[in-house]
Amino acid sequence: MTRISARYLGKRIVVSYITLLVIMTLLFALLRSMPGTFISSMITPEMQPEQIQRMREVWGLNEPLWKQYVNFMVNYQTGEFGMSPTNRVPVWDIMIRRLPRTLILFGAAFIVAYIVGPLVGMYLGWLRGSRKDKSIFASSLVMYSMPAFWLAWLFIWLFNYELGWLESTYMYHQFPQFEWTVVSTITNVLHHITLPLISLAFVNWVGVMLVMRPSMNNVTEEDYVFLAQAKGLSERTVMIKHAARNALIPVATQAIVGLAFLIDGSIIIEQVFSWPGIGQLIVNAVISKDYPVAQASFFILAVLVVVMRLLTDVVYTYLDPRIKFGEG
Amino acid sequence: MSTQSESGFELDTLRERWGPRIERFKRGWDRYTTHKMGVAGLAILVLFTLWALFPDVFAPHTPEWKAYIGYENTRMSPEEVNSLPHPPAFGDPFFAPLGTNASGQGIYSMLVYAAGSALYIGLAAGLLSSLVGVPLGLISGFYGDTWIDETIQRIVDVMYGLPFLPFLIVLVAIRGVNTTNIILGIAVTSWLNNCILIRGETLSLKERAYIESAQVAGASDTRIVFRHILPNVLPLAFVFLAQDAAAAILAQASLAYLGLADFTANSWGLMIQNVQAHNYIYNAPWWLIPPGLAITAIAAAFYFIGFSMEDVTNPQKE
Numbered sequence: 001m002t003r004i005s006a007r008y009l010g011k012r013i014v015v016s017y018i019t020l021l022v023i024m025t026l027l028f029a030l031l032r033s034m035p036g037t038f039i040s041s042m043i044t045p046e047m048q049p050e051q052i053q054r055m056r057e058v059w060g061l062n063e064p065l066w067k068q069y070v071n072f073m074v075n076y077q078t079g080e081f082g083m084s085p086t087n088r089v090p091v092w093d094i095m096i097r098r099l100p101r102t103l104i105l106f107g108a109a110f111i112v113a114y115i116v117g118p119l120v121g122m123y124l125g126w127l128r129g130s131r132k133d134k135s136i137f138a139s140s141l142v143m144y145s146m147p148a149f150w151l152a153w154l155f156i157w158l159f160n161y162e163l164g165w166l167e168s169t170y171m172y173h174q175f176p177q178f179e180w181t182v183v184s185t186i187t188n189v190l191h192h193i194t195l196p197l198i199s200l201a202f203v204n205w206v207g208v209m210l211v212m213r214p215s216m217n218n219v220t221e222e223d224y225v226f227l228a229q230a231k232g233l234s235e236r237t238v239m240i241k242h243a244a245r246n247a248l249i250p251v252a253t254q255a256i257v258g259l260a261f262l263i264d265g266s267i268i269i270e271q272v273f274s275w276p277g278i279g280q281l282i283v284n285a286v287i288s289k290d291y292p293v294a295q296a297s298f299f300i301l302a303v304l305v306v307v308m309r310l311l312t313d314v315v316y317t318y319l320d321p322r323i324k325f326g327e328g
Numbered sequence: 329m330s331t332q333s334e335s336g337f338e339l340d341t342l343r344e345r346w347g348p349r350i351e352r353f354k355r356g357w358d359r360y361t362t363h364k365m366g367v368a369g370l371a372i373l374v375l376f377t378l379w380a381l382f383p384d385v386f387a388p389h390t391p392e393w394k395a396y397i398g399y400e401n402t403r404m405s406p407e408e409v410n411s412l413p414h415p416p417a418f419g420d421p422f423f424a425p426l427g428t429n430a431s432g433q434g435i436y437s438m439l440v441y442a443a444g445s446a447l448y449i450g451l452a453a454g455l456l457s458s459l460v461g462v463p464l465g466l467i468s469g470f471y472g473d474t475w476i477d478e479t480i481q482r483i484v485d486v487m488y489g490l491p492f493l494p495f496l497i498v499l500v501a502i503r504g505v506n507t508t509n510i511i512l513g514i515a516v517t518s519w520l521n522n523c524i525l526i527r528g529e530t531l532s533l534k535e536r537a538y539i540e541s542a543q544v545a546g547a548s549d550t551r552i553v554f555r556h557i558l559p560n561v562l563p564l565a566f567v568f569l570a571q572d573a574a575a576a577i578l579a580q581a582s583l584a585y586l587g588l589a590d591f592t593a594n595s596w597g598l599m600i601q602n603v604q605a606h607n608y609i610y611n612a613p614w615w616l617i618p619p620g621l622a623i624t625a626i627a628a629a630f631y632f633i634g635f636s637m638e639d640v641t642n643p644q645k646e
Contacts, residue, residue: 019489026490030498138365141635145574145627147581150600150620153609161610257488257521264493268582282494283586286501298498301491309489 016310023302028072081296091296102277106266109200117205118251121212122244128217144206148265152199152272167192169274196273200265211254216247252316259308359640366636372629380444387440388423395422395432413612427614430606439622442594446577446626453576454569456515461522462565469530470553484520492517500588507590514576522568529561563641570634574627581623596623
C-alpha cells in the first residue's frame, strides 16, 4: 500500500516550508510597521540614553533592516525566540510548557467536532428536505451563530455556578495538598477540560456538518447507492457503508480550513476558562505589549496550522482512491 | 412629438432588457419564500434594519438615559447606585424593560442603538471581502491553469496558513483599535473562501457552450468575464456575502471580548464584555443574555438567508 510516493510527500513538505517562510516574512513586516520601534514599550522614562542604546543593541535594532530580517529568520528556525521582557525567562521555555496544553484541548475538540459533525451531516444529507432535516439544520445554524465566549459563560453559569459539577478555571487543581497519582490526575484534568471542550466543540461541529450534508446529498444520487438499495441492503447499511464513506472526502478538504477556525475558537475558549495554553498567552502578550512572546506564539500557531494542513492533505490523498499519486 | 416616441422606444427597449430579469427575480423570490428559514432570516434582518434606522421609535430612551435620574445632570443617591444593575422594571421606579447595566443605562435601549454598528460591520466586511474575492476568483478561474491562476492560488494558500484570529489580534493591536481597522482586518482573511469557491464556479462555467460561442463571435476576455460569467456567479457571491457578514459580526464580538473593541462605539460585543468587566456574569442574566441573543439572531439571520439563497441558486441540489 505504498500509495503515497516520496516525491509527492517531498513536494508537499517543501510547499509547507515555503508557506511558513512567507508567513514569517509577513510577521516581520507587521511588527516592524508598528509605530515606534520594537522596544518602545520596554523603555521607561527613568532609563539613561546608554541603557536605551544597549537595549537597541541587544535587540539588534542598530543593524540594517536586511540583517535584522536574516537574523529573525535564522533565529526563529533554530528555536531562538529571545527573552520575554515581562517574564524575564526565555520565550522558548514558555512555549514548550504551554504548547502541550493547547494541543490537548485542541486535539480533543478536533476529535469531537469531526465525529459529531459528519454523523449529523450524514443523517441530514440522507433525509434532505424532510421536516427533521430542516428543523435540525436551522437549529444547528443557530448554534453556529452563538458567540463562543458568551455560550461558554452560560455553560459556566449552569454547570459550575448553579450545579457545581465541573470546574471552570485552569487545567488542574493548583493546591499543593493535591495527591498526584495517575488516576487522580486524569480525573482531575477531565473535570477541568469538559466545559472548555464542550464549549469549543459545540460551535465547531456545525462547520463540518455544513460540508457533509450537501456532499452526502450528492452521493445519494450516485448509481452505486441505487445499486446497493436494489440489492435489498438495509437503509442503514447503504447510508453508512456505501454513501457516507464516499461523502467523507470533501470533509477532509474542509478540515484544512476548519482547523484554522478551531484554533480561533480555542484562543477565545482558553481565555474564558483561563486554560494555560498558547491562545491565552498570545492575547495576554498583545495586551501587555510583550512583543517577543506575542510574535513567538503567533509563529507557533502558524506552524501548528501549516503542519496540520500538511497532515490532512496527506491523509486526504491517502483516503481518496481516485487521486493519482506522484503526478501532481 | 419626436421626444415622445423616442421615450416610448426607450421604455420598450428597457422593458425588453429588464423584463426577463424581473421575471427571473420573481421566480427566484417565489422559490425563496418556500424556505421558512430564509423568510425568518429576512424578517429578523428587517427588524434589525428598522432598529438601526429609527432607534428612537423602538427604544424608550437614548443610551444617555440613566436609571432614576433620566437625562438630568444630577447624582444618584447611594442606595440607588447600590441597586444597579437593576433587573427589568416597568414604570416603578423607572421604565427599563430589560433592566439596566451597572452605570444605569437601559439594556433594551442600548441593544436597539447598537443594531446599526452590527449591521455596518457585517455588511462592510462582507462587501469588502466580496469586492476582493469575487474578481480574483473570476480571474483565477477564467485563466485557469495559467501563471495568473497559479499566482493567485499560491497567495490564497499562504493566507490560509495564517492563524486568522491571532493575525486579527496582532493587526488591530498594532494599527489601532477602531471599527475601520477591525473591518479591514476581517476582510483581509475572509476573501479567501469567496475567491476559491468563485474560482471553482468560473472553471465549470467556462466550459459551457455559450461561453465558447461568445469567444468564437470575437468577444474580448473582459466582455466574456463581465457580461457572461459574472451575472451567473453573482447569486453565489451574495450567498458568500451573507455568510461573511455573519462571520464578521462574530469575529467583532470575539475581539470585543478580548478587549479589542472600539470603546467609544456601543456594540453588542462590547455590552457582553462589560458584563465581565463589572463582574456580573452570574448575577445579572438580564444584562448578559440579551446582547448574546442579539448577536446570535443577526448572525443566524445572515446564515439563514445565505443557505436559503444557495438552495434557490442551485435548484439541482434539491
